[in-house]
Amino acid sequence: MHPMIRTSRRRRRSDGAARRVFQLAALFTFVITVLIIGTLAVDAWGFLSKLADTPDGLGSLTAIGWFPRRGLYDIGTLVVGTLIVTGIAMLVAVPLGLGAAIFLSEYARPRLRRYVKPLLEILAGIPSVVLGYFAIAVINPDIVVNLFSNASKAFTLMAAGIGVGILTIPIIASVAEDALRAVPHALREASSGLGAKRSQTTFRVIIPGAISGIVAALILGMSRAIGETMVVAIAAGAVGGGLFQLTPLQPGQTMTGAMAALGFGSDQVAGDNLAFESLYFVGLLLFVMTFLLNYLSDRLVTRFREVY
Amino acid sequence: MTESGKPMNIVNENVVGSDSGLQTIASSERTEVDTDTPPFVFETIDLNVYYGDFRAVRDVNLTVAKNEITALIGPSGCGKSTVLRCFDRMNDLIETARVDGRVLYHGLDLYGPDVDAVEVRRRVGMVFQKPNPFPKSIFDNIAYGPRISGMAKKKADLAVIVERSLRKAALWDEVKDRLSSSALGMSGGQQQRLCIARAIAVDPDVLLMDEPCSSLDPIATTRIEELMKEIKDEYTIVIVTHNMQQAARVSDRTAFFSVEVNEQSDARTGILVEADATEKIFSTPADDRTERYVTGRFG
Known part of the structure; x- marks a missing residue:
């Protein structure tokens, strides 16, 4: 060489x-x-x-509620609690997040966008513990109790759900906005050139063109909402355990909230009973759920990249 | 406005911000416009277009006659596309663009205070440099305009419009068996003819074409040029082209634009040098600059 x-x-x-x-x-x-x-x-x-x-065997997985210290591990209580909180969070975050994304991408002048986008990212940076306290200090007494007189005065799944929803808005808005803006300018021109109003262009060309990215945004937001812990630990109530119940106006327990309660040791669970170990079971279930959602969103994002 | 009532409808009677529906101009104004309407589809009067502080074109006075093909030619940066985009207010989409002077469409100022750009674009169609079909089916691409304008809603009515438009664009025989497949699967030349069919579908008065063949091969280019000649009896066509042979082949009138460089600021501004019958522009133009350009001795 x-x-x-x-x-x-x-x-x-x-x-x-x-x-x-x-x-x-x-x-x-x-x-x-x-x-x-x-x-x-x-x-x-x-x-x-x-x-x-144990004497009750696996039957304890379907009981009247989630009371790990008493050997009642009704996983349904936690799953339903999680679904209620996630559902309310999505009801809050989807319209606001998508609305903000559409506004920023299609309507806002570039100058405004320059100021609003970072603001949105600040919202994403709010520590969730702050939102947890906001949920018990403001959302529950001032919003939930005002709207529904039969709501629990201190803690409700709804207040926790709204809090989680606020945390989810920036994720949905930011990812969806990127997807909308990725639709080629030539398609906007084509639509305008045919005499489409801006709203027609947005709903008939831009949103369909960005749909997989938007769906990915929703799923990312949803897995964030499912995994959110601090807000529910603070604002959902039912720290030690909770009865199975379906109304969002009562305190309730979510998978993450239950895990936090067990992990904190606030429940004095370390010992010979199975309470502490149930944490791993709930954790695995949570992991599987979020993993599936992330996998789905990954697939959709990949497809979305191939569109243009 | 006897030959077609169309152009009158672009004005909003109730001035304030409504962007919906058809509104008609007050009848008194109509007669006033009618009496001295020239046979021009477009007439620009001292048209200046700015992008921010930059003046892209200066004092353009140009006329476009009905059922003719008018070609706008000139070197890069001469503002021919900018002028074209004034004819359907496409410059509105550019944040910093500002238009000064008047652009008359059948005698009506397109930049008047109560003209609705959306209505303008329904009458003045645009075909872009790069084919830009929607990522939808061939059918839905053509049906897009009629659907959004409310011209037709029923599938059967739309099917009639789709077939008619595709036939006019000489595309029907090639795609009639795959109307429901994606338009993105077509060749570039087919896509561009689809875009022409899509523009025709809303039954416009004018077709603006911004270098429609610049991304096509010679065979596809020939097809588009033939198509333009076939449809010019029904439409007024304004085409921007880099290709002088194309202008000579297809157009009735040619407008030659050039660039003027300011010695001090180095700013480049587009100006209209002259506009005349195409044979005249390419044989005995009035201006030296035109002659230098069309004979390839561009300085």
């Missing part, structure tokens, strides 16, 4: 070192993920097999 193009040993060594550092980082991330999932699965299995040996 000609000496000029031969790789020097030093460069080869430094290239190799860099490669190993990145490789290690990637490996580390992967190993941690596997460990987490493995721990969850093993401990969830441990919980279930121990539960099967």
Whole structure:
């Protein structure tokens, strides 16, 4: 080989070192993920097999409510609580988030957009603990109780849901806006050129063109809402446990809220009963739910990229 | 306005901000316009277009006659596309654009205070440089305009319009068996003819074409040029083209634009050098600059 193009040993060594550092980082991330999932699965299995040996057996998974210290692990209570909170959050976040996205992408002047977009990202940066207190200090007494006189005065799933919804708005708005803006300008011109009003262009060309991105935004927002913990831990009530119930106007427990309560130790669960171990079971279930949603959104986003 | 009542409808009678529906001009104004309406579809009077502080074209006085093909030619940056986009108020979509002077459409100022740009664009269709079909089916592409304007809603009515438009655009035989497949699967030339059919579908008065063949191969270009000649009896066509041969082949009148460079500020402004019958522009133009350009000795 000609000496000029031969790789020097030093460069080869430094290239190799860099490669190993990145490789290690990637490996580390992967190993941690596997460990987490493995721990969850093993401990969830441990919980279930121990539960099967108790007098009530697996029947405790369907009981009158979620009271882990008393051996009642009605998982339905938590799933329903999560669905109620997520549903209310989406009712708040979808119209506001999509509305903001459409406004920013189709109607706002560039100058306004320059100011509003960062503002939206600030909203995304509000610590959820702040929104939790906002939910019990403002949302429940001033909104929920005012609208529904039969609502619980202190904690309701609805207040928690609205709080989670506010946290979800910026995610939906930001991802959906990117999707809308990715629709080629040529299509806007084509539509306008045919005598379409701006609203017609928006609803008949831009939104259909961006639909997979919009759906991805909704799913991302939804998995955020499902996983949100602090707001529900503070504002949903039912820290120690809760009866199975379907109304959003009462306190309730969500999967994340129950896990937080168990994990905090506020429930003094460490001991020989299974309360602490039920955490892993709930955790695994939550993981599977959000994983499926993320997977779905990933698929949709990939498809969305291929459209143009 | 005897030959067609169309152009009159673009004015909102109730001035304030309504962007819906057809409104007609007050009858007194109508007669006033009628009496001295020239046979021109468009007439610009001292038209200046600015993008922010930058003046893109200066003092353009140009006429476009009915049922003729008018070609706008000239070097890059001469403002020919900018002028074209004034004819259907497409410049409105550009935030910083500002139009000064008058653009008369059948004698009516398109930039008058109560003219509805949406109504203007329903009468003045536009075909763009790059084919821009919607990511929808061939049928839905053509039916888009009639649907949004409320011209036709029923599938059967739309089908009639779709077939008629595709036939006029010489595309029917190629696509009649796959109307429901995506327009994005067509060739570039087919897509551009689809865009012409889509523009025709709303039954416009004028077709504006902004370098419609610049992304097409010579065979597709020839088809579009033939198409333009076939449909010019029904429409007034204004075409911007970089291709002088194309202007010579298809147009009745040619307007030559040029760029004027300000020595001090280096600002480049488009000006209309001259507009005349196409044979005259390409044989004995009045202006030296035109002659230099059309003979390829552009300085």
